[in-house]
Amino acid sequence: MLTPAMAGKLNHQLQEEYYSSYLYLSMAAHVENLNLKGFAHWMRVQSDEERGHAMKFYEHLISNGAKVTLEAIQQPPAEFGSPEELFKKVLAHEQHITRNIHELYALALKENDYRTQVFLHWFITEQQEEEEVAAEILARIAAVENRMSSLLWIDKELKKRAGG
Ligand code: OFO
Numbered sequence: 001m002l003t004p005a006m007a008g009k010l011n012h013q014l015q016e017e018y019y020s021s022y023l024y025l026s027m028a029a030h031v032e033n034l035n036l037k038g039f040a041h042w043m044r045v046q047s048d049e050e051r052g053h054a055m056k057f058y059e060h061l062i063s064n065g066a067k068v069t070l071e072a073i074q075q076p077p078a079e080f081g082s083p084e085e086l087f088k089k090v091l092a093h094e095q096h097i098t099r100n101i102h103e104l105y106a107l108a109l110k111e112n113d114y115r116t117q118v119f120l121h122w123f124i125t126e127q128q129e130e131e132e133v134a135a136e137i138l139a140r141i142a143a144v145e146n147r148m149s150s151l152l153w154i155d156k157e158l159k160k161r162a163g164g
Contacts, residue, residue, distance in 0.1 A: 002065070002116065006111060006116060007061060007066040009107060011061065011070075011071065012071060013101075014058055014071075015054075015073060017053040019073050021051045022076050024044075026080075028043035031043060053126075056123075060116070088138060091134040091135055091138055097130075101120060
């Protein structure tokens with residue numbers, strides 16, 4: 001049996017996972033407009049996965065006799081800037097979700113809620129992976145952008161060549 005405090009927090013995380021799905025779909029739409037189809041595909045897959053995460057919270061609540069109460073999902077931003085800025089936002093969002101999951105786990109420990117502890121193990125591992133993936137993509141994008149700015153700097157230098 002979940003305590004009312006735990007059920008409330010799990011219901012809220014269910015909403016956070018749906019918001020994550022909505023956020024990644026908005027990010028997909030942003031990169032569709034930049035014609036970055038691979039980025040858009042990645043964001044769509046991520047958006048689908050987040051709905052799966054939300055449903056895990058739904059199932060955990062139901063199978064422990066608690067009531068699911070759906071909260072409103074807020075509007076996500078529509079603009080995310082360059083690919084590098086976009087992935088900085090992905091990483092920051094995943095770090096936010098990790099903090100939520102860790103707070104839930106701390107509450108489950110405090111309440112001796114063993115079932116919720118076991119349930120959250122999957123999310124703790126998942127968040128570690130998601131942060132690692134986002135950080136790796138961000139590093140790759142930053143490397144490409146650094147190469148581009150070095151190339152542009154060389155190009156500017158070459159323009160200075162005097163004739164004769
Ligand atoms: Fe982005 O992962 Fe859900 O929890």
